Amino acid sequence: MAEKRYRVGILGCGGIANAHARAILKTGRMDFVAFCDIEEQRAKEFNERYAQGNAKVFTDYRKMFESVEMDIVYICLPPFAHSDEVELAAKAGVHIFIEKPIALDMETAERMVKACKENKVKSQVGFMNRHGDAVQTVKRMIESGEAGQPGLLVAWYMCNSLHAPWWRDKSKSGGQIVEQIIHTYDIARFLLGEPVSVFCHLDNLFHKDVPNYTSEDVSATSIRFSSGAVATIAGTNGAIPGKWINQWKLVTQNFTVDFTDANNATLVQTNLPHLRTLTVNSDKDLFLAETLDLLKAIETDGETVCPMEEGAKTLRLVLAARESGETGRVISLVG
Template identity: 30%
Template sequence: MDLMAVRLGFVGTGGIANRHLSCAQKSEDMEIVATCDVVLDRAQEAADKYGGTAYADFVEMYDAEKPDAIVICTPPFAHGDIEEEAAKRGIHIFVEKPVAISMEMAKGVLDAVREYEVITQVGYMFRLSEPIRKAQQMLSERAIAMVQAHYYMPGLPNKGWWTKLDMGGGQLVEQATHMLDLGRFLAGDVRSVIGKVSTVHDWTPPADYEEPAGLVSFKEGFEIPDTTALILEYESGAMGTLSCSLVPQVKWDNGFKVVAEGALVTIDGPNASWESEDGEYEEAAPGDWADAVLTQFVDAVQGKGEATIPYEEGVRSLAISLAGYESVARGNAPVELAEILPEDL
């Protein structure tokens, strides 16, 4: 029996929404019914390209279109009502990482998705890359000693909210959250965090500076750290580090070294390789690897499977970044995750 295509609404149709819209457009299991952005022209542009009706107001979109599910691609500060109003209407929720800018905001949504029992999935797409899944399986049979993660971006995304701590959360909340989440996927939960931040580059634009599209080297009003280091203690006793920087250089680079008993794993973007007592392994992810996080969610909405990265996972991973900043605020003292997470998680 053919299952009905899932009727999808999109909220926030800027950069990353295009990846999910183009995945949805290709899939017989997804129908794009509406696009919504506070900048209506952006929603209209997406609707013209991918289909659906454009809206500037998400509540109007929910009530007029009654989508089965929504795909939320708004910046970290623009969450809360979008999810809560959807949950109340029984609309299932895919949300890009990070799930929120603060634990208070995340807790409000967590309560709503639990109360109304909607299916949720967070866009931590690296978890569903096949080579990384195989690495996780191999590691699950071994004691892990060290999880060394990094996220180096060669400049700053040219979006106003990225430079503001209370809108984007800085690289630690906005971007390095991918690595902190993947660290949890590979090595389990984190018990405590020590954080240190620095700003190394002078972001003041030179007098004759013309801002290019894409990543930039200078930005008026830059107020986030450009270089961050964390020390993590995992529940298992494993140690971890995260290094991240957006100081202008030449190349994107994100990944891990994981030291386990009898194995050394390297994760480079979505690809994984390792040397172990049992031999060597190396696998590159296919070109469309990043689609799996949305297709798995849609399968779950259709009743064909499970969404394996529910909202709770997003809250737990966000808490590590927030614990890092809390440690900075406390003069680099260790911060227990239990102090940051909601009591009922």
């Protein structure tokens, strides 16, 4: 029996949508039927580039959901642009991939979670680092007990770019923690469990003279988890231009793990008389992995690695970190 083919639409034809479109084509099982963007030309360019002009083009996502039958929609909108697109997709029975952060407030995020659950559609949030071979290996070791008690995660995210105008505006992006470093906060949750409290320092030190730059460009956050583990996550948008440095170190009872990235890590086993070093080396396509995981969930009626509910939980963490940085208070995440 031939494998089922899936009809796919993309909402938001910006930069990150290209990475997802390329991954979709790599599956060999997905056909583009619609592209939507408020700038019609961008949607038309995606249509030509990825569907040889055979898909339909829209500037209104409501019309897209009304007039095109889709199995999956990829929502690649900037944070401030989210409204009711998830609810409309879910009501139409369309499975959802959505880029992070899923919203800028918990009320919107919780509506998204509710819509997916009530309409029984599968969802995947774009935290691609969860799919990395090194991350998956360490996650299994923690869950099996092989790693022992998780203790400390130290992580840093460093870049130096003005990014898009909307990105610099904290009211539209949520700030660097919420829009960008959220990937690192999600890895902390994925490996260490649910956070119970967070404290953050943040400021805009390097871009005070840049018009409309209201996002923080330095931050340092301390997180306590229900497992007893702690994490420190530091970030800046004032480091080396043209470089994107995102690394993590994890200490558990039995291992010290140095992640180069989500696919590659060195693990030193520390509970032996003689230290043993293990390595995980991989070049897995994380964007393709996200898509294949979503297809598997649809076909098996299973769960994705990062469903909408997980996206909401990580959003709650980064919003709490931002609130702490803005108020100077420790924010409790219990209850």
